Structure formats: C-alpha cells, structure tokens
Amino acid sequence: MTSPIRTRIAPSPTGFLHLGTARTALFSWAYARHHGGQFVLRIEDTDVARSTQDSVEQILASMKWLGLEYDEGPIYQMQRLERYHAVVEQMIAAGTAYRCYCTPEELDAMKAGQEARGEKRRYDGTWRPEPxxxxPAIPEGVTPVVRFKNPIDGDVTWDDVVKGxxxxxxxxIxxxxxxxxxxxxxxxxxxxxxxxxxxxxxVFRGDEHINxxxxxxxxxxxxxxxxxxFGHIPVILGDDGQKLSKRRGAVSVTAYEDNGYLPEAMLNYLARLGWSHGDDELFSIEQMVSWxxxxxxxxxxxxxxxxxxxxVNAHYIKQADDARLATLVTAQLAKRGLSAPQRLEAMCGLFKDRCSTTVALxxxxxxxxxxxxxxxxxxAQHLTDAVKPAVLTFADKLEGLATWDKASISxxxxxxxxxHGLKMPQLAIPVRVLACGRAQTPSVDAVLELFDKxxxxNRLRSV
Incomplete structure (x- = not known):
C-alpha cells in the first residue's frame, strides 16, 4: 500500500445514528486501525430542510459511547460550499458539467412522456452541450441547476471490496x-x-449506494x-425481513445505551452482524482490529x-468491573427517582450473573x-400460618446480631x-418473598447482608 489508509463515516443529521450506520462506522474504523491509518467523521448536512443540531449531537454522542474515535472531524459539508462551487465552475469550464434551465414542470412533462412511451425515466439532454x-435560448427568471455530463457510452466497472x-x-444512468x-x-x-x-x-457503506x-x-x-x-455492505434486516432504517424499525444507538447495553457488547454484536473470524462469537475490540x-x-x-x-450483553455484564456497573446502575436508578444504596458495588457483583442489561440489574x-x-x-404459597412464627423468630435473631455480615445471618x-423444625427452603423462600418481593434470589444470606438492617x-415483621 503506497499511501496511508484513510476511511470515513459520513452520516446525515436527518435523524439518529441507527444500527446500520453504526456497523458501517465500526467496519470503517476497524479497517483504518488495522492498517495504522486514519478515520474521518464527516457530517453530510446538505439536506438543509431536514438536518438538525439535535441529530448532530446524537451522532456525536453515539460515536463517543461506542468508542469509535475519529482522527479528523467532525467536518460539515455546509461549511464547504465555496469549495463545491469552485469545482463546479472548473467542471463547467472543462466541459464536464453544464447549466440546465429546465423547469420542474418541463421535467415532469418529459418524464411523463417517457413513461407513456414505455421508456426509462431520465433527463433527455435538452441543455447538454454537444458539438x-x-x-435553447436561456429563459428569463429561471435559476439553473448544474448537471454532470455523464459519458454516454461504455461501462463503469469496479472491484468491490465486499461484492467483487x-x-x-x-x-x-x-x-x-x-x-x-x-x-x-x-x-x-x-x-x-x-x-x-x-x-x-x-469507502465502506451500505449496498443501497451501489447505484x-x-x-x-x-x-x-x-x-x-x-x-x-469501494466496499458495499449488505443491509441489516429486521424481524419482518425488511431493511432496518431511520424510517423503518431501526432504533438509535443511544437508545441501546439508555436500555442498559454496554458499548463493548454492541461493538461485538455489530461486528458479527455481517463479518466473521472463524467461529469466534465473543471477542474484544482489540481482537477485531487485529483481524x-x-x-x-x-x-x-x-x-x-x-x-x-x-x-452477548449478558456476557459482558458478567465480565464488567463492579465499580463500573455501580455507576451505570446509579444512573438507571436515578431515572426512577431512586438514590443509589450503600454497598452498591457488592450488590452488582452478587446479582450481575442473573442480568443481561444494567436495566435488569x-x-x-x-x-x-x-x-x-x-x-x-x-x-399464599409461601407465607403460611405454619411458617410465620419462624419468620418473626428470625427477625428477632437478626435484631440481636452484634455483627451484620453473611456469616452471622447464616x-x-x-x-x-x-x-422450628423446618428445612432451609421453608424459611428461606418466605424470607425472600418478604424482603425482596420474589421467591428466587441468589444465596439468601448474601442477599440479606446487603440490606439496611x-x-x-420492617419487611420481615410485615408477615
């Protein structure tokens, strides 16, 4: 390779960064990092009517959450208008572009006539200069467009990185x-x-761009x-077999953050969504870059x-540092108007094996x-009249404990x-129901140890 590898992602800020664009960004970023190149973020905001600053901010937040650092950018197209105009003038002077004064009404009539004759709808070259x-005479009051003078004959051929x-x-065309x-x-x-x-x-992008x-x-x-x-990546299909897109079924990347997914899990899953390295299903971002x-x-x-x-997310939740999970769970609890409990890190360590998201945690x-x-x-099932006295006895014993720890509770x-002549489940399950609101939890002594005494x-005595 004679020049440094440079890739880019160029989302349009007409909506959120959706999953397909995030996967393309990942592939572009990983390819640049694999080859020691650069990755550029460009914001294609020429759809002025639909582009919004909120969308820009969501795109930037998504890239940051995923950890896809860019070496240049964000670069905004609307700040480059002078450059585009200069190139257009150069092309007009070179004869590779020309001004077209057809009105929208004339173009509609042109295409309607083509349809009536069974022809393909296309511009007929009215204003295309030829030897x-x-x-036609330039009409008054019509601001022209500029058209590219596309070759009439021959083929366009390229060896696509993905499709050949x-x-x-x-x-x-x-x-x-x-x-x-x-x-x-x-x-x-x-x-x-x-x-x-x-x-x-x-250029890695979705295969809807092939045309x-x-x-x-x-x-x-x-x-x-x-x-x-060029490398054109096949689309992502939803459950209904239709393409995920901003307008159909896609969910924003930041929504997955809000719903308790970890960025390393999202990157791992997106990587396997249309790319493989042998049979590996779970791998770090560093491994992906190397492959x-x-x-x-x-x-x-x-x-x-x-x-x-x-x-995949459950795997990374289990691997995650408890202090990091505690920070994420604190944010989730805050959304519910709840303050984080003391010993939250220990709680995360105890329960994370049962959870697939930080929301579940x-x-x-x-x-x-x-x-x-x-x-x-x-x-009705677990708090029978036979077991209630034992629960109250247990509460009294807990109240008298000099040391509040797992061993003393056990x-x-x-x-x-x-x-009371009971077996362990006959007491443990009613205690879980009263303390936790459910019959199944991790080891009951480990769960109770983390409660405020x-x-x-109070919960046990509500029997």
Missing part, C-alpha cells in the same frame, strides 16, 4: 444534477469532492482524481437478532431502596430452622 448542437467485480453500463438552484450540492457530487479532498482511500457509485466514479475520473476502493483486514464480510443481508444481542437492586410488594400468589437462619426487619 454542432444549438442549445461490478459493472454498470453508462446508458443506465443520466446527467445527474450536481448543484441545485439554491447553490447547495447534491449528495453524489459533494461526496466525491469530500472524499477527494480528504484523501479517502477506502450511486457509477456516477461517483465518473465524476472522480472527470476530475482526474484517484479513485478510492479486520476487509475480508470475510458477508455478501448477504444480516438478520438483527435482539435475543443474540442480549446474550437496576430492577433487582431497586428492592434495596424502594418498597417491594410480594404477589398474592407468593404470599447462623441466625440455621438457629431458626432448628428451633431496619428496612429488612
């Missing part, structure tokens, strides 16, 4: 608009100038610019599987700071079941 051709050789005939009447460039033009100016060597690529390649060639390598050389990207659409993501740990309401069914349990006694 010996006389152009792709060929599209130039007769399948027409002279696209590169500059609108308001002076804002269109996507297919701005993206070429940006990739050229930013020396992007590899845009011939135009872009032709513009690169018209400018005498070096082509980047991701652009090969082994699937040519087929990937299926989004919420259960698989949850399984907060669901468990809320019992330490918020009242619980056992179900009528659990009360001893109190054993003394109580011996005194007075809160626990």
């Amino acid at each position: 010996g051709k006389t152009l 050789p792709i060929t599209i005939n130039n007769r399948e 027409d002279d696209l608009i590169i500059l609108r009447p308001d002076g804002v460039p269109t996507y297919n033009f701005a993206v070429v100038i940006d990739d050229w100016d930013m020396a992007i060597t590899h 845009n690529t011939p135009w872009q390649i032709n513009i690169f060639k018209a400018l005498g610019a070096k082509l980047p390598a 991701f050389d652009g090969s082994h990207i699937s040519k087929s659409p990937a299926q989004w599987d919420p259960a698989k993501l949850e399984w 907060a669901d468990w740990l809320a019992m330490y700071v918020s009242p619980v309401t056992p179900s009528d069914a659990d009360r 001893a109190a349990i054993k003394e109580t079941i011996a005194a 007075e809160i626990l006694l």
